[in-house]
Amino acid sequence: MKYLIATVLLLLSGALHAQELLQFDNDSQRDLYRSLTAELRCPQCQNQNIADSNAIVAVDMRQKTYELVRQGQERQQVLDYMINRYGDFVHYQPPLNRYTLWLWLAPVLMLTLLLGTAIYRRSRQPQHNADTKSELNTELDQLIKRYRSKKP
Template sequence: MKQLITSILSLLLLFGATLLQADEILSFDNEAERQLYQQLTAELRCPQCQNQNIADSNAIVAVDMRQKTYQLVREGHDRAQVLDYMKNRYGDFVHYQPPFNRYTLWLWLAPLLLLTGLAGVGLYRRKQQLPLANDTQQQGLDTELDQLIERYRSKKP
């Protein structure tokens, strides 16, 4: 029984050690390079996963993009140069903050247009639901309300 428990614990330790080795170990000349690399991998989108950045993705294309980002940062390229390289290679989609141009115009204006349209429809429907009461209808309702109030008051001791 003791050997079985020892075997299981040994396998768990071996498996855990293998998982820890799966992380990339990258060396940088200074802390600024490390921060730039981490910032870039966090804001570049994986083309295959689409809703995951390349830092969190294990897709083959994301691994390639991380390696290329690492290489460019180590060569001394700044943030703009690395982003330009990635956008030229994979398109504007690869960056979580797409630029404002004629292709992305609808992407930026669609929420505003949608909200304006919904507000307009809401106001139109509200106006249609509130009928305009003429004076005689209003007077009749006022008289009926006054009679109900008087009946209620007269029943009280």
């Protein structure tokens, strides 16, 4: 019994002392911090966001993001702060400019091209079919005629 109580107390004490490493003024700040660290890209270990990476620069960027969020800065302000220093590269959502325009245009262009080709081919196909059909018909007619003419 003693051990049971001790175990329960031990387990409880862990839960009671559980404390967040980073403290925020409110939930919206915490959400902002989470979403920002998820979409900012680590310049050192590329293809990891700064929340996942433990590179020195990612640790510093997390710290800076935390400070700026705690100061009450908006999402765009924090993003601008990082982009000013590390370039568009650092944000996983690239802005729309003359270099990135093709990312949006290419799929649309490809789809248009594909649809255009399909429609073009389809518009030709029935004509083609009709031709062979009438050709076949005349051929059949001739065969029937020949067959009939053989019979007395």
